[in-house]
Amino acid sequence: MDFQDGILQGVAFRRAKWSGGPIVPEIVILHDTASRLTPGAAARDLADNDRKVSAHFVIERSGALTQLVPIHQAAYHAGQSSYHGREKCNEYSIGVEIVNPGRMTRFSVCEAQAWYGERFDIDELGIQEVTTPEHGHGLWMPYTESQLNTLLDLLPALFRAMPSLKDITAHWYVSPGRKTDTNPLFPLEQVRSHVFGREDPVDKAVKIASQPAHADDLVMIHAPEDSLNLRRWPSFNPNVIGQIPDGAVVPVLREGVFDGRHWLRVLYGGREGWIVARYADPLTEQENLS
Ligand SMILES: [Zn+2]
Known part of the structure; x- marks a missing residue:
């Protein structure tokens, strides 16, 4: 994966309606789209909406990647946020959106319901009921292997292209109490150790x-x-x-x-x-x- 003028070569690029001024990114913030799983739907919405939101990348359930904003330009993904005491994360971060319905509630014994009404078979999709201090209670859909594989290709490429990058975090971490994405099933520590080359705590165990x-x-x-x-x-x-x-x-x-x-x-x-x-x-x- 190589970048030219802040744009990843060889993947779909669709310029977002909303983007900001130049940035020197220091962190990557991972998100859930909290949207329908229909391929392309989340990328379309993040590229063109009237809510003034955007992101640099969207990863579909299939693992397909779309870029919406060049990586040296701000995108509007984090909103009110703070990383280790520094506010306005959009001014120094790359936003990666992973397609996922977000927090769901139980509709019946075998079905979970997303905030927008769509229902999913709990067994078929491996949906889990989990409570954490950061996320609260919910039913959550696991990310696909293809999504994680794409992310594990994208992140090292970003760190190579942008030597100013120092950390990978999630929206819930920079907007605590306000946001819960990525969901509790996301293996954040494993992803961080993979990219930073530290020994993974899971590997060690x-x-x-x-x-x-x-x-x-x-x-x-x-x-x-x-x-x-x-x-x-x-x-x-x-x-x-x-x-x-x-x-x-x-x-x-x-x-x-x-x-x-x-x-x-x-x-x-x-x-x-x-x-x-x-x-x-x-x-x-x-x-x-x-
Ligand atoms: Zn988010």
Whole structure:
């Protein structure tokens, strides 16, 4: 991902009606659109509305990215806000909007309802009922893996293009009590450690709870579909980082039991990640030699 004149090359650009003067961005503020999930709807609204709101980027549920404002120009996404005592965050931040319905309420046993009336199947979308001191109570929709993957591409590109950037935060952090986005299911700490290269607190806990595998252990993947998900953490949260094709043979680096399920940390395509152990068959020594 490369920028030219503050505009990301190779992705959709749609100039927002509302943008401000030049800025030297120091922080990235992450948001939820609190909108319908219809592809393009949130980007259209943030590009053209009469409420004087805009943002630099919008990430669709599919992971598709649209830029609305060049990154050296202010966008109107944070409103009344303060970061470590400094007000008016729009004057020194990049705003990234992630498409999500925002806080929902329970409509029935199996349905959650967004503020604008749309209803979603709780099981199908993995919606969770969570209360935090910052967000209060609500039903919340998880972000998609594609959204998180796009974000994890975009953020390092932004930090490379803008050496003035120092931190990644969320709207609830800079507008406490007034805003709740991003929602409680957003893995902010993991995203920050990924971009800043610190050891992830989750990674550390996983390392302590798992054991190194025997040297030279190889397994053959037998995927339920054509391929098996390679995951960043041994869990089914949105964290898929790759696919291993059925029949591939991969080395095992670590193993452990998490949430009652046996997981293996393997290396595939130069990437380390976790797979569910029951989709991997140990190779016998004979096969190992051949
Ligand atoms: Zn927001």
